[in-house]
Amino acid sequence: MQAKRWMACLLACWTVSAWSAERYENCGKGWSIAEPPHRILALNQHSADLLLALGAGSSLIGVAYIDDDGALEQGRYRGVPVISRQYPSSEMLYSQRADLVVGGFGSAFREHLSSRQTLASHGIASYLLESGCDGHSLDYFGQIRQDLKTLGQLLRQPARADALIAAMDADLAAAAALHQGEQPLSVFYLDSEVNGLDSVGKRGFVTALLSAAGARNSFADHDSARLVIDSETLLKHDPEVILLADAVWSPARRKRQLLRSDPALSQLRAVRENRLIDIPFTQLLPTLDSGRVALELARRLKTLRTSL
CATH class of the missing domain: 3.40.50.1980 (Nitrogenase molybdenum iron protein domain)
Incomplete structure (x- = not known):
């Protein structure tokens, strides 16, 4: 009887965990994350910029690999600590206790860090900007829209994501008008x-x-x-x-x-x-x-x- 109660409790806990997971598509695969992420790492400057624009705020606990140092000030990038000049070591990464790691290039999850699958096995979700995925199409602006929509969903900022997409599309239309003909x-x-x-x-x-x-x-x-x-x-x-x-x-x-x-x-x-x-x-x-x-x-x- 006690074993049955333990099993019932375990199943109940699993059910709650399963229902509380946020599922999302990235690089043509399905992933999940406990919702919402509270400790986020950005492994490239442009992924950090996207997260900040989506209102990650204090949830963005660290950034790495800054290519343009104009915004650097006393070891911080736009107020966020820079944890490594390039990609951090695995030890540095895991010590941050992140629940979501976002990379801008495929290299962020290859030679320098644990793979996305390994991170997932440690309870750490990941996202790679669609332009960094293997075999991506040449629809780069479509990929930007997808990044904004997906990360906007995970950060509970869908309206902000839609506004950023609309602003980008307006700029593209204005650019096209300038060189028409x-x-x-x-x-x-x-x-x-x-x-x-x-x-x-x-x-x-x-x-x-x-x-x-x-x-x-x-x-x-x-x-x-x-x-x-x-x-x-x-x-x-x-x-x-x-x-x-x-x-x-x-x-x-x-x-x-x-x-x-x-x-x-x-x-x-x-x-x-x-x-x-x-x-x-x-x-x-x-x-x-x-x-x-x-x-x-x-x-x-x-x-x-x-x-x-």
């Missing part, structure tokens, strides 16, 4: 100069961002996310504009210095005529600010058209 400008995106001229091909988000702003990626015919371009190939394409990522690990000023001092690259018309645009690295990732970035980029490209 115009011939797209050719743009070379320089992500990093550390190990050659790193750029993106058709599958990179910057290609979609440039398209939304009224331009075309000079190397969009390469069916890849990332690629390295040699000087000779770049000179043959001779883009009208060069877009420079400004990151902690590869500042835009260093890229400008390379372009202007290199005997071959300095002959590019975009360099000779100073049609270079700097944008912070995290603004060149698919985030809730991507509509605003596309609009601002469309305005800057419209101004540059007058010098062509």
